[in-house]
Amino acid sequence: MSAWPLSTEQRQIVELCHEFAAKEIRPRGREVDEADVVTPVELFAKAAEVGITDFMIPQEYGGGGFTDVFTQCLAQEELCWGDPGIGNLVCSNGFFADPVLALGTAEQKRAWLGPLTGAGAPMTALATTEPGAGSDAASISTAAERVDGGYRISGQKAWISNAGAAKYYVVFAKTDRSKRSSAVSAFLLEDGAEGLSFGEPMRKMGQRAIVCREVFFDRVFVPEHQRLGAEGQGFYGLMNTFDISRVILGSAALGAARAAYEYALDYARTRTQFGVPIIEHQAVAFRLADMATRIESARLLVHHAARTLDAGTGATGLAAMAKLTATETASFVTWSAVQTLGGWGYSREYPVEQWMRDVRLEEIEEGTSDIMRLVISRNL
Structure with missing residues (x-):
């Protein structure tokens, strides 16, 4: 699992996540995929009961205390080995927590992270992407107008994971639309706010366990004490x-790639063609060798990037390298698994075609592969 030794606590969280993935997530993957736009809230609740939805939140706020990126990577791989969409869903509160931890006051952290711990924890959402602003987060147009006691937020977000199901949101908006990154601020918002509404669930190619919607802000009032950091610090928190x-x-992505590789390897060992297991055919054996090699190489890069971040060293370029390599590896491996199974790989009777659809999202979200190459080039 890692080139670096793991502590007893890290091994325990890995074992917990793998067991949950095997017993609860993998058996539900196909059902949730075919349901299309239904969030499996009961699976999120089960994950909360055993501490999976809050393991990344500091202990002082009631969480599991695994705040280092390296341990979060270990857990995420196991959960997404079960199913990429469900695995990402049950860890989604970590994405909400990151800007709160980076920009929030001690009181904000207690008030907004504390409720995310323990059984019954609610879902959260990070509202950044807009119809006209995806990877270029500095070009968002949602506005935050200063008024007495706070701000009025107006605008529209798109492709927001957990929108409509989440209780808490971190919303990124501009206090001055004429500026770019220097005007982006972050705000904490609770579901039910007047002027907050949602579009219909968006129909997606894969990772259907996470329902995405458009979010509309019609002069939604946010008190000043719910701004994260100073005005203009939101872009730093987002980056x-x-x-x-x-x-x-x-x-x-590596979790899904590993699942597909293991499935293809088992199939190749048991399926015969021309009187011998297909793994004995050179083309199949070489394909499996490529799959295994790329997974191990990508994992080394991902874990190196994680440990660099944990050391407090700037790692923007390295993080982009890790995402680019791992997500493109997952696309290669899942497609190779489909090829290894032949016509059956293209059938919904086997899970590899779903995993192939699921991992395509990882090459798009949080910056497309093209954007990752741009980020890398600017950090050489």
């Missing part, structure tokens, strides 16, 4: 979140 989330999403 800090991206560095972490890109590495963790790399591990999510």
